[in-house]
Amino acid sequence: MTYADPIASQLKLRPSQVTAVIDLLDSGNTIPFIARYRKEATGSLDEEQLRHISEQVGKLRSLDERRQTILNAITEQEKLTPELRQQIMAAQTLTELEDLYQPYKPKRRTRASIAREKGLEPLAQLIFSQLRSEQTPEEIAAPFITDDVPTREDALAGARDIVAEVLSDHAAIRQRVREKALQWGILRSEKIDSAADAREVYALYYDFALRVDRVRPHQTLAINRGEAEKVLRVHVDIAEKDWLIAMRSVVRPDPRSPLAAQLQAAMEDAAQRLLLPAIERDVRRTLGEQAEEHAIAIFAENLRNLLNQPPLAGHTVLGLDPGFRTGCKVAIVDATGKVLETGTIYPHPPQNRREETLKKLALWVKRHGVTLITIGNGTASRETEQLVAELTRPLDTVQYLIVNEAGASVYSASKLAKAEMPDLDVTLRGAVSIARRAQDPLAELVKIDPKSIGIGLYQHDVNQKQLSEALTAVVELVVNRVGVDLNTASPALLTYVAGIGPKLAEKIVAHRDKHGRFATRQSLIDVNGLGSKAFEQCAGFLRILGGENPLDASAIHPESYGVATAVLQRASLTPHSAPAEREPALIALRQRIADKQFAAELGAGVPTLIDIYEQLVRPGRDPRADLPLPILRNDVLSMDDLREGMILQGTVRNVVDFGAFIDIGVKQDGLLHRSKIPRQTRLGVGDVVEVTILSVEKERNRIGLGWPQA
Numbered sequence: 001m002t003y004a005d006p007i008a009s010q011l012k013l014r015p016s017q018v019t020a021v022i023d024l025l026d027s028g029n030t031i032p033f034i035a036r037y038r039k040e041a042t043g044s045l046d047e048e049q050l051r052h053i054s055e056q057v058g059k060l061r062s063l064d065e066r067r068q069t070i071l072n073a074i075t076e077q078e079k080l081t082p083e084l085r086q087q088i089m090a091a092q093t094l095t096e097l098e099d100l101y102q103p104y105k106p107k108r109r110t111r112a113s114i115a116r117e118k119g120l121e122p123l124a125q126l127i128f129s130q131l132r133s134e135q136t137p138e139e140i141a142a143p144f145i146t147d148d149v150p151t152r153e154d155a156l157a158g159a160r161d162i163v164a165e166v167l168s169d170h171a172a173i174r175q176r177v178r179e180k181a182l183q184w185g186i187l188r189s190e191k192i193d194s195a196a197d198a199r200e201v202y203a204l205y206y207d208f209a210l211r212v213d214r215v216r217p218h219q220t221l222a223i224n225r226g227e228a229e230k231v232l233r234v235h236v237d238i239a240e241k242d243w244l245i246a247m248r249s250v251v252r253p254d255p256r257s258p259l260a261a262q263l264q265a266a267m268e269d270a271a272q273r274l275l276l277p278a279i280e281r282d283v284r285r286t287l288g289e290q291a292e293e294h295a296i297a298i299f300a301e302n303l304r305n306l307l308n309q310p311p312l313a314g315h316t317v318l319g320l321d322p323g324f325r326t327g328c329k330v331a332i333v334d335a336t337g338k339v340l341e342t343g344t345i346y347p348h349p350p351q352n353r354r355e356e357t358l359k360k361l362a363l364w365v366k367r368h369g370v371t372l373i374t375i376g377n378g379t380a381s382r383e384t385e386q387l388v389a390e391l392t393r394p395l396d397t398v399q400y401l402i403v404n405e406a407g408a409s410v411y412s413a414s415k416l417a418k419a420e421m422p423d424l425d426v427t428l429r430g431a432v433s434i435a436r437r438a439q440d441p442l443a444e445l446v447k448i449d450p451k452s453i454g455i456g457l458y459q460h461d462v463n464q465k466q467l468s469e470a471l472t473a474v475v476e477l478v479v480n481r482v483g484v485d486l487n488t489a490s491p492a493l494l495t496y497v498a499g500i501g502p503k504l505a506e507k508i509v510a511h512r513d514k515h516g517r518f519a520t521r522q523s524l525i526d527v528n529g530l531g532s533k534a535f536e537q538c539a540g541f542l543r544i545l546g547g548e549n550p551l552d553a554s555a556i557h558p559e560s561y562g563v564a565t566a567v568l569q570r571a572s573l574t575p576h577s578a579p580a581e582r583e584p585a586l587i588a589l590r591q592r593i594a595d596k597q598f599a600a601e602l603g604a605g606v607p608t609l610i611d612i613y614e615q616l617v618r619p620g621r622d623p624r625a626d627l628p629l630p631i632l633r634n635d636v637l638s639m640d641d642l643r644e645g646m647i648l649q650g651t652v653r654n655v656v657d658f659g660a661f662i663d664i665g666v667k668q669d670g671l672l673h674r675s676k677i678p679r680q681t682r683l684g685v686g687d688v689v690e691v692t693i694l695s696v697e698k699e700r701n702r703i704g705l706g707w708p709q710a
Contacts, residue, residue: 224461
């Protein structure tokens with residue numbers, strides 16, 4: 001059986017699709033490239049399906065590497081039997097493999113290994129076989145007395161140690177007890193008496209007990225953090241019958257044997273000293289891995305929605321990074337993101353220069369034709385919002401927007417920010433970032449480590465390597481889906497384009513700085529270090545606006561320019577025909593585009609031809625443009641303005657296990673609990689929704705939200 005068969009079965013795909021994907025990946029193709037430009041080969045699998053296949057191939061290859069390592073290790077010990085080899089080859093999971101390897105795994109000296117060194121293995125075998133004899137256990141043990149084993153009880157104790165280790169290492173026993181524990185075990189946590197938890201962060205888990213299979217991911221992560229901070233003591237209860245039945249399926253005390261009690265004692269010792277602690281670790285690890293996968297998935301989904309927020313193009317933006325003592329930093333950028341002016345204002349305590357600030361802001365707005373003011377959501381955000389609302393209330397042409405400033409300070413101090421704005425103070429760079437985040441959230445947010453954006457759940461508690469890989473995959477997906485302007489993109493943005501990466505991104509920008517704008521996609525080949533494979537992977541995702549070939553501004557890959565030109569010719573058009581002229585002329589071909597024979601005549605597959613046609617009809621369309629725009633405001637609410645039953649529009653800021661936090665225009669985001677969200681509704685970061693006010697707890701800064709007409 002090849003890797004394709006089990007993966008296809010698991011993902012409900014055809015083996016031929018999986019085989020094609022594996023071959024393409026092994027040939028050095030990237031997932032975005034395969035998803036967009038190799039649809040005929042894969043049966044139009046999307047990026048998510050391709051990533052699942054890639055992950056599963058990686059896991060199966062790692063499993064086979066471990067399988068071979070185990071076979072080699074047991075072979076070296078001269079203990080590999082045909083039956084054991086067959087079991088190892090049939091193992092489907094890493095856990096199964098490790099269970100089979102457990103008895104042969106090199107161990108530090110144990111009580112059992114010491115007993116073996118003393119020659120007590122034969123006595124242990126007698127206990128296992130439940131020897132029937134008229135002798136007492138002491139009489140059976142007598143021949144094993146030596147200088148190292150001075151008494152009969154010492155001999156029996158050593159033999160029991162061997163039996164206990166063999167039982168605890170038995171693959172079938174471990175597997176059965178683990179399965180029972182994962183279903184019926186009880187996860188318990190309790191507060192350590194001497195622990196300090198002044199804010200009672202972990203109060204829910206001071207006396208907590210829940211069946212393992214019912215523990216939710218956020219509960220696991222909270223309990224693990226409480227344990228790490230030495231506030232909670234955690235353990236897993238496993239019923240006696242679950243381990244006892246498992247052991248008795250392998251060996252059972254014989255009442256007619258004088259060694260029955262010895263076996264029973266060894267079984268109990270095996271369970272309490274060796275097996276149950278190991279199974280508890282397995283259960284905790286499984287819960288932890290599941291919780292981490294869930295948390296990473298939530299973070300990735302939130303990041304994808306955040307990066308997909310539509311750009312507010314065409315605005316001259318005044319960005320405000322609020323503050324008290326050090327003032328509010330100001331940056332004005334034009335519609336292309338170019339910095340026009342910067343400054344600092346002091347409207348809040350201790351300076352309180354409110355009137356002076358309003359005049360200064362009004363002057364900036366008039367001087368530069370500002371149409372949008374963006375305010376970072378950190379310290380002094382709402383106080384600054386009240387000031388801006390006072391400024392914009394009488395102005396019909398200016399609105400404001402609260403933006404998430406998470407990561408702005410990290411970016412401001414980065415090498416990239418210094419290279420982009422070498423003449424600006426680090427604090428003013430943050431205001432520039434806040435201004436640009438409204439103009440193009442994707443282009444600005446890719447400059448920041450995704451983990452610093454603050455839209456996850458327990459992101460610092462999960463596997464950081466897996467988190468980084470998942471978030472990088474999300475950024476790559478969005479960047480390549482949207483496309484990148486080759487002549488304006490920063491190195492940070494180019495890094496995520498398929499086939500490029502950090503070093504090549506810097507070389508592209510350096511080439512652009514030295515030689516000027518790229519006139520065509522083909523001129524990318526002139527970049528030092530960018531070969532034919534890299535060009536193949538990246539070219540379709542890079543845009544050249546106003547270049548020599550209009551097709552360079554679309555998502556059509558250069559390898560398909562011949563097909564695109566042929567389609568245009570069928571409509572009596574050329575690549576230089578104006579977009580307004582194209583659409584009506586191409587409508588006549590709409591019905592033929594999905595025809596296999598027509599596609600074959602043009603030398604393309606139907607999926608590729610459909611994509612080419614869509615790009616010709618709507619060249620350079622930004623897929624984010626179809627999403628709702630952020631809410632722009634010109635007035636401000638406070639918690640005092642809220643009343644139960646009010647219906648307001650809000651923006652989803654974060655989605656977590658227990659609900660969604662929604663910005664409704666007051667200082668504190670409201671919580672829409674998952675129990676209030678209609679069952680078929682899926683919320684994402686950036687979504688604009690209507691909510692109703694259920695409760696306002698001003699003293700606790702809590703707002704409870706509901707779903708209108710729910």
